[in-house]
Amino acid sequence: MTNYKSELVGVFGHPVAENPTIVMQEAAFRDLELDWRYLTIEVKPDQLEDAVKGLRALNMKGINLTIPHKIEVMKYLDEIAPDAALIGAVNTVRREGDKLIGENTDGKGFVRSLVEASINPDGKSMVILGAGGAARAIAVEMALAGASDITVVNRSEEKGAALAELIDQKTAASAKFVAWNKAYQIPDGTDILVNATSIGLFPHVEAFPDIDYNHLTAATIVCDVIPNPPDTIFLQEARKKGCETINGLGMLVYQGTIGFKMWTGADASADVMKAALTKAFGT
Incomplete structure (x- = not known):
């Protein structure tokens, strides 16, 4: 045997x-x-x-x-x-x-997905939609990887402000919170935009984050943490504006x-x- x-x-x-x-x-x-x-x-x-x-x-x-x-x-x-x-x-x-x-490992995985796409987080300005577990991990690891400033956009002020405060006080990055109570307009100079919510996750594939897509420019790299479907409406709309996109896979x-x-x-x-x-x- x-x-x-x-x-x-x-x-x-x-x-x-x-x-x-x-x-x-x-x-x-x-x-x-x-x-x-x-x-x-x-x-x-x-x-x-x-x-x-x-x-x-x-x-x-x-x-x-x-x-x-x-x-x-x-x-x-x-x-x-x-x-x-x-x-x-x-x-x-x-x-x-x-x-x-x-x-x-969640935030580390996100950072590596950027690096594998030849995107260096160092010095980048990031907007992150959401303040849950995935957003928290991504924001911390991006700050540790050298991101210069991070804007947390979230419907819950308590969670969003807490994440921004954590980044601001515990890392070298600067951070702020913005309440997500209307279509969010991406600030000029944003290098990376991340959907770290579950909006668009299967089976709710027709849903997409409430932002002003007309204000997106090709200068912003747009990322979605959702792996299924890999090509979300959020990413499709971003590509229409000329943005480079990275999916959740x-x-x-x-x-x-x-x-x-x-x-x-x-x-x-x-x-x-x-x-x-x-x-x-x-x-």
């Missing part, structure tokens, strides 16, 4: 049959012929502490986390990476010896490759991951 050991990583949260992270991570395992498995594990909020103990007992290499666990899990880990502590949430846990270390793929490296020590193929996602989304 041949004995073998399958390494495990997983996601704690709400299982989704066609979870895109499973699709791309499993594709990368197969591509590198790694005997690893990526599992979805439903964990209720009152079971999170026990689940982390189980992660330790099973010697799992790491996990991703979905809402509502991204903040609560921090109290059960041994260390929190400095940028994740600044963001105030963890979406990835990696094992280092006996230690469990909390990381946040890049952020999803590159945060996946970063997590993959943390767990396995190997470099996943971004092309393999992206092809798997494209097939899964039917695009």
Whole structure:
């Protein structure tokens, strides 16, 4: 009988049959012929502490986390990476010896998607629509990557102002909050515009952010964090104005490759991951 050991990583949260992270991570395992498995594990909020103990007992290499666990899990880990502590949430846990270390890969994935498109964040002026988890991670990582100023546009003043204050006080970037109570007009000199909301996400593909599209110019790079559909109406409208656009597949793929490296020590193929996602989304 041949004995073998399958390494495990997983996601704690709400299982989704066609979870895109499973699709791309499993594709990368197969591509590198790694005997690893990526599992979805439903964990209720009152079971999170026990689940982390189980992660330790099973010697799992790491996990991703979905809402509502991204903040609560921090109290059960041994260390929190400095940028994740600044963001105030963890979406990835990696094992280092006996230690469990909390990381946040979302913003890193976004920054890498820009770099891969030959866009240097250093000195850039950015407007970000939204102030939720994705927006928070992107704003922090862009500030740490050298963005000069960040405008947070959000309907909730409490969340939007809090994010702008965090960036302004804890990073070298300057930041301000603008209430999103009407069609937002993109300021002149904006280098990067990011939709970090769920507006336009499948199945609500006809929705798009309420901004003044007539004020967009080709000088602004327009990004959407939504991976499905990759080509949102938001991006289509931006291209009509001559803007370079970056879709949400890049952020999803590159945060996946970063997590993959943390767990396995190997470099996943971004092309393999992206092809798997494209097939899964039917695009």
